[in-house]
Amino acid sequence: MPVFCWRTLVMLLLLSIEISAASASDIVEMDEIVVTGTRTEKPVLEVPVRTEIVTRKEIEKTHARDVKEALEDVPGLMLKPNQKSGFVAWLQGMDANRVLVVIDGEPVSPSTGSSVDLTQIGSMDIERIEIVKGATSALYGSNAMGGVINIITRKPSKPLSYQLSMDGGSYGDKNLRDNASEINSRRLAANLAIKRSIGYLQLNTDLRNKEGYTLDQSNFRSEGEAGYKGNINLRVAWTPDEKTEIYIAPRYYREVINNNILSDFTPGVGYIKKKKNEEASRFSTTLGAERSLDSGGRLRGWLFRENWKDITQQDVISTPQIDQQRNAEIELYRAELQWDKPWGKNQIFTSGLLFREETLDQYVSTPSLPRRSEVDGERKKTVEVYLQNDIFIGDQWELVPGIRVQNDNRFGFYAAPKINMMYTPDWISGVVTNVRMGIGRGYRSPDLKEQYFVFDHSQLGYRVLGSVDLEPESSDSYQLGIEFARQGDFRTDITLFRNNIKNLIGTRINPEKSNQTGLIIFEYDNFSRAMTQGAELSSNLYLGALELKGSYTFLDSEDRITGKTLRERPRHQVKLGADYEYSPWGTMVTLRGVYQSKEFYDADNFQESPAWTTWDLKLTQVITPGVKVFGGIDNLSDEHRNPRIASDNRPAAGRFVYLGLRIEK
16 A cells, blocks of 8 residues: 555655646635634745645535535644544644644643543534644744644625535444444534624534444444534624624534443442543633734734633443532633735734633532642633734745744743744745745643643543643754746645644653552653654646645654653554536546555554554535535545554544535535
8 A cells, every 4th residue: 555655745846846737716726715834814824834724615526514525635734532432633743732723823722631522513614724833833833833723714705605514424223223224423503694884794604413323333333432522603793894894603512421330240230331421511712803904914903702611421321420520711812913014015013912811620520529729729820922024025935934932920931932934035936935944943842731630531430630840842944945836837845844742731641549549640741852753745737627636744743751762653644636517418526545654653662553444435516506415425444443452543434425416515
């Protein structure tokens, strides 16, 4: 398989330099405006910070139900299962705790540990997703050591528009109820947009329901979550004139998950069937205003409040009561002001001021014991200032220095500088050439979960405990890349990267507490030094109705103290894709493939998880204007992990077949 992928990728790259044919829709995509790399609007081919985009068109033709599915084809991005039946994103070998996920620039609260579960964010109201890799703490603060994933929501473009999408699918013989013909996964999503001269309204609902699946019918355990995840989002804006917008945007998320787990064998009793239930909700509200200034600048401000509640239960099925319940609640308040101002014709100055406060409470209750507080109103406050100057030097050079200074009530002051440069030589007539360079300091202070949270998976034999002795971690990030693009023809880029990490926060086993409890007790701790480095090569080729894409990522990682390879970092990853659109019939066929090499399961590099390959096939058919049917098969070859082998990190789900309907105006 690796030889096949290498040959295919090389063919794509060679073809991309010679062939020139495209449709108008391809040209529009290459002119896409992005904001994440510099926090100011720029065409994607002109931004000095390499930015990758998942467009609305890509989301629809791959039938992505949530952000996890929308990101599956991003070069170099790894999707890893978290500890609660969700998925998180890793970038350039940096794990999800160091990748910041934001919606319209506002951070999303982590659902477990310090990482965001991407399956909690539905795709119906997404306009595009922008991905910036490498340390971006200078612009986005703590948690952005590995990069930023910015989810940009849709805004109305017509007086009235709506969209309704519904689909259902099955895991076949892996359905939890052992009924291969039963539909056990469903989605219903709707979007309504109204635009008038005085403002607009955007309403979105997205509900996803699953009944679980199992990779081993002889086992009581469900590897796939059973339950539902739902989003309701609203944005109402007042636009008194063409330069001003004042808006309020409440967002609500709720999930109810029931995971059936088989407990350890108890002598004299046998196997005790238990369930791990979870209910979680997130309610956030953003009140914002934006005004374009006569000088050509812009002033923007946000007030943001979010409440996250999480209830987990351990329940022995044979008993009438809930055996243990743990409640956690996070309150987050954030206020931010950003000012963009042109200085003459060759500079754009960006400055911002941010206040943030976060509070964590957690308590546990059991039938025989009174409620016991584990975390009582622990609070974290930060004040941050960021500055950036975008300087144009002649027609071919752009220099973007920046810095963020942060004052944390627990860890004091810290400065995260960065500098990006772009050189646009005129080497090949008609071909845009961009050489990008970037150096940045990443910074991440321990969050309240890492310091205080108790993540209890006793029914699985382990527990994760926070530590108040943690110190902040930092990184130095280096990026060097070159890009070639011709409008409507091709786009090819090569990027080299290196991240040096100090004081890395991770978990290690506490032998003393493990012996006392009979469980494996993990505690957060600081590790001294780590490194990730590598290269990413990607190419898109447009041949009229056919679009080909391919990417290859080489990743090298090391624990600088032990010399071992960091766990769960595969050395090779290949992603391939082909899209064919036959306009006379209104037919779109999409094929996506992923190859990932073996990876070490443990820090000592004794256990390896095998390499794997998956292919997804998608079909979209226009029935009448505004009505489409779609369907597909995910994981055609039914490649998945062996649930009896703990060190097997292959895909968590097997083959999935689905069919859906989309109506829009």
